[in-house]
Amino acid sequence: MLKRTIYIGNSSYLKTKLNQLIIQCPETKAQKGSIPIEDMALLLLDHPQITLSAQLLNKLMGNKVALIHCDNHHLPNGLMLPIVGHTQLTEHWKHQLAASLPLKKQLWKQTVEAKIENQKALLIKEKKPVKAMNSYLEKLISGDETNMEGKAANHYWKYLLDDFQRRRFGDAPNNFLNYGYAILRSIIARALISSGLLLAQGIFHKNKYNPYCLADDIMEPYRPFVDKLVLECIHLYAGETTLTKQIKAHLLTIATQDVYIDNKKRPLLVATSITTASLHKCFTGERRFILYPEFT
Secondary structure, three states: OOOEEEEEOOOEEEEEEOOEEEEEOOOOOOEEEEEEHHHEEEEEEOOOOEEEOHHHHHHHHHOOOEEEEEOOOOOEEEEEOOOOOOOOHHHHHHHHHOOOHHHHHHHHHHHHHHHHHHHHHHHHHOOOOOHHHHHHHHOOOHHHOOOHHHHHHHHHHHHHOOOOOOOOOOOOOHHHHHHHHHHHHHHHHHHHHHOOOOOOOOOOOOOOOOOOHHHHHHOHHHHHHHHHHHHHHHHHOOOOOOOOHHHHHHHHHHHHOEEEEOOEEEEHHHHHHHHHHHHHHHHHOOOOOOOOOEOO
16 A cells, blocks of 8 residues: 655644554644554654654654654755664665765766656656757766756756746745655655665765765656646646645645656655665666656
């Protein structure tokens, strides 16, 4: 069964009973709902007056549920994951840390290639020009040392949205993209932990202040799936520039979006686990290529 994404946007007291997440009203103690914890993948907290019990946190981490906290602007700003997500954790870390530079360069080339292919697919879907994207794919080399990723991104954003500049703190729909990417990053991080991989050790991204370098690497080919949802939000809620509950709800469906991976249709949440498991096999030498999703 596909794991669920749970969003809490009101003042609540969260506890656990009989392996269920229990949602209570803080004032009246009336129960507002319950969800089996084993059915959950992400729990998103988007209100300043949400209280959790320590026992609930223990249950969430034991079931590998990613706990996401939002700031006063309703954007995800914190992520809690279990420390141990795989029974052979140190063995997996050993292979990951021993990965050679040529291997990591090849894996990054594959990652950039998959990202550009998915960006190209979305441009085609939106009836936008893609000739330049084919050129960038042809010129892609090991480690992407000629920065085809950046050149492809310039073309992509130029044509995907009218009069738009992709900036972290820019005007809408930058805020929609930021929200979707933050959720995606959490999903990827959860899958990497479950595959016994070290989040801070990236194949390309390197930053001593970033504990999620590997998640930032592996999420790249998945970004266009968030972009597709943002385009849908723009069409569904024309003129809206703030992150309404309706827009957040639509963006939270990212986990259940259908993608093609390894010649099979799978929900994106499942696809991320396939990707991270294949990455581990690349580190051990069992595989040469990472499995990434494509548009259906």
